[in-house]
Amino acid sequence: MKVLVTGGAGYIGSHVTDMLIDRGYEVVVLDNLYTGHREAVHEKAVFVEADLLDHPAVKQVFDAHKFDGILHFASHTLVGESMEKPWLYLRDNVVAASNLLEEAAEHGVKRFILSSTANLFDDPEKLPIVAEERIVPGSPYGESKYMIERQLYWMDRLYGMASCCLRYFNASGAHPDGHIGEDHTPEYHLIPIILQAALGQREKLTIFGDDYPTPDGTCVRDYVHVMDLAEAHILALEALADGKSRKYNLGNGHGYSIREVLDMARQITGKDIKAESGPRRPGDPATLIADSTRIQEELGWQPEFNQLHQIIETAWNWHKTHPEGYATK
Numbered sequence: 032m033k034v035l036v037t038g039g040a041g042y043i044g045s046h047v048t049d050m051l052i053d054r055g056y057e058v059v060v061l062d063n064l065y066t067g068h069r070e071a072v073h074e075k076a077v078f079v080e081a082d083l084l085d086h087p088a089v090k091q092v093f094d095a096h097k098f099d100g101i102l103h104f105a106s107h108t109l110v111g112e113s114m115e116k117p118w119l120y121l122r123d124n125v126v127a128a129s130n131l132l133e134e135a136a137e138h139g140v141k142r143f144i145l146s147s148t149a150n151l152f153d154d155p156e157k158l159p160i161v162a163e164e165r166i167v168p169g170s171p172y173g174e175s176k177y178m179i180e181r182q183l184y185w186m187d188r189l190y191g192m193a194s195c196c197l198r199y200f201n202a203s204g205a206h207p208d209g210h211i212g213e214d215h216t217p218e219y220h221l222i223p224i225i226l227q228a229a230l231g232q233r234e235k236l237t238i239f240g241d242d243y244p245t246p247d248g249t250c251v252r253d254y255v256h257v258m259d260l261a262e263a264h265i266l267a268l269e270a271l272a273d274g275k276s277r278k279y280n281l282g283n284g285h286g287y288s289i290r291e292v293l294d295m296a297r298q299i300t301g302k303d304i305k306a307e308s309g310p311r312r313p314g315d316p317a318t319l320i321a322d323s324t325r326i327q328e329e330l331g332w333q334p335e336f337n338q339l340h341q342i343i344e345t346a347w348n349w350h351k352t353h354p355e356g357y358a359t360k
């Protein structure tokens with residue numbers, strides 16, 4: 032099978048590309064390298080540097096290759112940024128997906144996997160959050176993913192394109208052999224920031240709010256390992272052979288507070304990581320925990336790295352061997 036991975040030079044896309052190639056897929060990666068890294072892309076993948084907003088460039092890729100499926104990661108992905116620059120999300124994320132979907136439909140592609148998000152569930156009626164929970168996007172970022180999910184609904188109805196929307200909770204960890212991992216500049220995510228503090232690259236962690244209605248007052252999140260996410264993408268791609276569209280939540284069903292993550296990181300790194308409390312970050316819900324029963328039952332997904340220590344150990348292994356990320360010599 033030949034697949035197109037957009038955003039295959041990014042954090043999650045590069046881990047999925049790696050696993051696809053290991054499983055014998057032919058992979059074409061399309062990435063504009065705004066936030067991705069050329070070094071993160073598996074050497075056996077065909078690499079195309081292009082922007083999805085450049086519609087003629089997208090068409091060229093489809094004219095040159097016949098794809099059996101598409102995995103769409105390329106996107107602006109920051110909740111906080113989307114509150115300040117909404118059009119990067121409400122316009123650019125949506126137009127990028129539209130260009131991709133128009134060409135995919137035109138070229139008869141029948142399987143499509145979307146990186147979606149727990150930010151669809153800003154106001155859940157119950158926790159853990161089930162796949163059928165009502166959708167209340169928490170930011171222009173979440174809204175942009177929802178708008179793409181709606182485009183996919185129409186692609187299915189009009190062109191028989193089956194899709195799978197994977198709503199990730201907190202993607203984290205790194206490839207266990209340490210050759211790829213998370214590298215954002217600037218870094219906004221909790222675990223890499225804690226590990227940068229452990230490496231002495233930052234003075235301390237600022238905890239964004241300690242007065243939430245949670246056991247220790249800090250936000251609770253469901254951290255899910257990037258390798259388990261990658262496995263879910265491959266299961267979903269295979270399952271779409273039956274032509275049925277689906278939506279799944281992806282997490283471990285267990286939440287950890289910021290203080291619990293910090294304590295585990297102190298244990299694993301053996302470093303005394305400094306932390307202080309600061310104000311809340313706009314847009315952060317107190318608790319996000321996934322109920323992933325649906326994908327477990329329907330596709331047999333079983334997360335292998337479902338313990339917090341495994342997530343932090345693999346992330347630490349990446350960060351300490353690549354203190355400057357992919358720029359490390």
Ligand code: UDP
Binds near residue numbers: 219220250251312
């Ligand atoms: N967080 C924090 N300090 C930081 C970065 C993140 O306290 O320097 C908190 C953030 O407010 C959230 C949690 O850690 O409650 C996870 O944040 P992250 O950005 O990693 O993922 P998100 O939950 O936003 O997808």
